[in-house]
Amino acid sequence: MIRRATEEPVTQQPTPPAIHTLTLDGEEVSFTAGETLIDITYRHHKDVPNLCYDPRLEPFGACRLCIVELEGANNPVASCTTLAEPNMVVTTRTARLETHRRVLMEMVASENRDIDVDPLSGYASQQMRELVDQYDARTGRFQGEQSGTSREDDDNPFIKRDYDNCISCYRCVRVCAEQEGDYAISVMNRGFDTQITTEFEGLLVDSACTFCGQCIQTCPTGALADLKALANKDVPGETVTTRTICPYCGVGCTVDVMTRGEQIVGVLPAMDGPANEGALCVKGQFAFDFVHHPDRLATPLVRGDDGELHEASWDEALDRAATGFRKVLDEHGRHSVYGVASGRAPTEACYMLQRFIRAGFGTNQIDNCSRA
């Protein structure tokens, strides 16, 4: 059991998995053992339709949309649960597959009250609508009944739970268990009565839920939706995203901030963020609107003779700030000035403050707040 450095070089790499090939829509492509067919189609931008697939989660195989034809097999197989094997011949689009997908989408469409949900609902919220439109499936051929019940009684301010729009793909349940390790939501009943719920069917706040928002972001229908973003749905303008880093803890999760005009309307996790790989917590996901709070300082303030702080121009304020330092410097020398930088501000802010103290006063009288 005792590892000895001499027995095992510290730089040893695991043996790389073997590379094989198969034929994908007439083209020879390579893969590594353990990959599913859908992973390979994705890598080659084949866009096989799917609803219950999330590349971060274990294969599930519920919606059957991702089916592909395999040479030598009678029936199509679900590409998200089928492991690639050497020399397979895979076809992703045939008339039979497309017909099958269309029927499936018609049924899915008929079960849902709303096909068109606001894109602010979540990262994957447009997935079902796009497929319904792609397969021209708003036919009403199947007289569906909605398969879930919404939980309007859940008064939490973050997560909308409208199971009338649920298609039982279980992505929310799986992301909660597999990605978050929280097991806050679960599945009740089977078949048509399937219902996504919490333990004891209660409110999320009374469950193991941490309001990380991961279920919202993986839901392909908007049944689970981002209430904070939706509160901004009437803000005019096109939604634009800007990539940046969460302002809270040191994990440094990558986020895509959604804006309309001059307003931040919501936050999306970046699936390719190196620290988070699509995950966020309640702070990074929902605590963004402090930026627009009316308490924000918008003008410099200068203390007047009356002892109160008064609004001032930059010119006045900088002069006053500079004069104060100049005076102290002249009267008490350069060791009378001290700077405290912030671990919340960008690196450039900290760098400039230490430069101010070092290049300006010639001292090392600078620190940051990490000691607090």
Added chain:
Amino acid sequence: MSNPLVDMDKPDVIFCIGTNMTECHPVAATRIKRAIARGAKLIVADPRRIPLADLADLYLPLRVGSDAALLLAMAHVIEREGLVDAAFIDERTVDGELFLEHVRKFPPEWAERISGVRAEDIERAALWYGTAERGAIYYTLGITEHICGVENVQCLCNLALMTGNIGREGTGINPMRGQNNIQGAGDSGALPNNYVGFQAVDDPAHQKKFTKAYGRETDLEKGPTKVTALEMCGDRIKAMVIAGENTVVSDPDRDHCEHALKSLDHLVVIDIFLTETAQLADVVLPATAWGETDGTCTNTERRVQRLRAAVPPPGDAKPDWWIVSQLAQRIGFKGFEFESAKEVFNELCELSATYHGLDWDRIEHSEYQWPVPHAGHPGTPRLHEGEFVNGRGIFKLIEYRDPAETINDDYPVWLTTGRRLASYHTRTQTGRSAGIDYLLPEETLEVNPSDVDAWGLADGEWAEVSSPRGSVRIKVRATDRSPRGTVFASFSFADVPVNVLTGSGYDPITETAELKVCPVRVEPA
């Protein structure tokens, strides 16, 4: 962190001490949960039964401030059972023999008397970590916010060195940084002892380098730390500039701190809100916030990442770097004509040893973890692979020390402080984000249900908590997360200023305040 975040899925034994990770670094904690699901063993040492403890295979409920005793005894067991990585000690460390001799003094039974953790549990933790193929240590302020913070960290390093659990995938000594850019703040040279990139100020070669770069000579001697500077306010220190920090609420001993800032001749505060600290200033300069500022930040795994502005700031708010460079120019300092964050960052890289191979354009996709010594270098996700930065790993001979104040007849209860999931620091931001109140409307004092009864308190009712420095009124919450005799509160709410109580002592080396331990008295109010 010595190792990257992706390594958190990979250890077979994970030892978390003094880190409430599911609340303070939630996304990092999801990786640990995945490691557990894969079969990794989790050991959690914390005075409180934090949520992470619920996931642990072995939970070590130690008395606040007794970390070193626990860790010394673990080293003792690893030595006694012959689980040391002799080859690693031989090839890569110094003072190994001395250390192995030293730890013979600290059997688990000794540590049990100090820490309250059962000797057999200490044995088990040591056996698990000591026999792990890949053992990883994670810690946060629960280790460092003590008078012996540095010694605690050295104890953890000793454990990793004696078992060779460093410099490989899935191992390491991994502090989780609390604030989004606390790493970047240190990297940038906002420290009294280091220039940018941790170049010591008392090295004449560095002094020379920066004299040339900045066009002015800087002292060879270190500056005082912030803690000392606050002591010197009104005396030697007459003027301060404080950026983005709510010192008055976040620092220990609030009255003392407020008094210090009030005694200055001149205080300039740069911030996004009129915080309790800004209210004391002579001049308040409005800064742009997250989402409005272009810049960079560096996370806990040393990854340098771009911050991007998405919206314009309110009114006349300006980026910090602009404000400070303008102020410098007004005072008459030369060389502060910067035009953009990019220009500032590129100068920083130029002068830094650790960022030397980076520039603004190269960090566009967040691929680099420092050190990046030269352009074309791929970055360093894992430190100490093959060799330590300073040559060899040094064992430190640590003795256990009691906290600065220990419980006594007047103050018979241990108070420990921390953060909670839904609120952040002094709530200047989370407190102003809609909905957060739903999850965390107010501060509470977490008290063990048996203590609630024994001390004549009631769940949901008010209590008065006092230390030698002051007292606060706070609502009681009965919970098993607190062990008997220890209570917990966060410092997030201004109306429950828990930091009027803390501040009994400081680590002599880092001057980090002992915020994690404070003897108090708890009475019905």
